[in-house]
Amino acid sequence: MAHTHESNTKRIWLVFGFLSLITIVEVILGIIKPESLYMTNFLRMSLLNWIFIILTLVKAYYIMWAFMHLEGEKANFRWSIVAPLVFLILYLILIILIEGDYIFEVFKNSHYKWMF
Numbered sequence: 686m687a688h689t690h691e692s693n694t695k696r697i698w699l700v701f702g703f704l705s706l707i708t709i710v711e712v713i714l715g716i717i718k719p720e721s722l723y724m725t726n727f728l729r730m731s732l733l734n735w736i737f738i739i740l741t742l743v744k745a746y747y748i749m750w751a752f753m754h755l756e757g758e759k760a761n762f763r764w765s766i767v768a769p770l771v772f773l774i775l776y777l778i779l780i781i782l783i784e785g786d787y788i789f790e791v792f793k794n795s796h797y798k799w800m801f
Contacts, residue, residue: 700751
């Protein structure tokens with residue numbers, strides 16, 4: 686019985702370490718903001734933003750994998766949970782980027798002034 690407890694404790698620390706490592710990488714990239722990533726555009730967005738989005742999706746997937754105990758489930762069941770969430774997150778990102786670009790263009794090319 687104690688052996689199971691040790692393995693669960695080890696698993697929790699591994700998950701904590703992995704998620705902390707990704708978060709530390711995100712924070713370091715946000716602080717130093719490398720010019721090679723920040724000033725390079727891909728699909729009208731900087732590579733640094735794409736890295737943040739990808740790392741966030743990896744963290745979200747790993748949280749579902751570890752805390753919802755999906756690693757022991759069948760592949761079809763895992764995908765029935767993960768695929769809609771990934772699709773909805775990507776859709777949300779797309780909508781935010783389209784609307785943000787539209788608002789930026791409206792204020793940039795019109796007589797309206799920036800109020801914020």
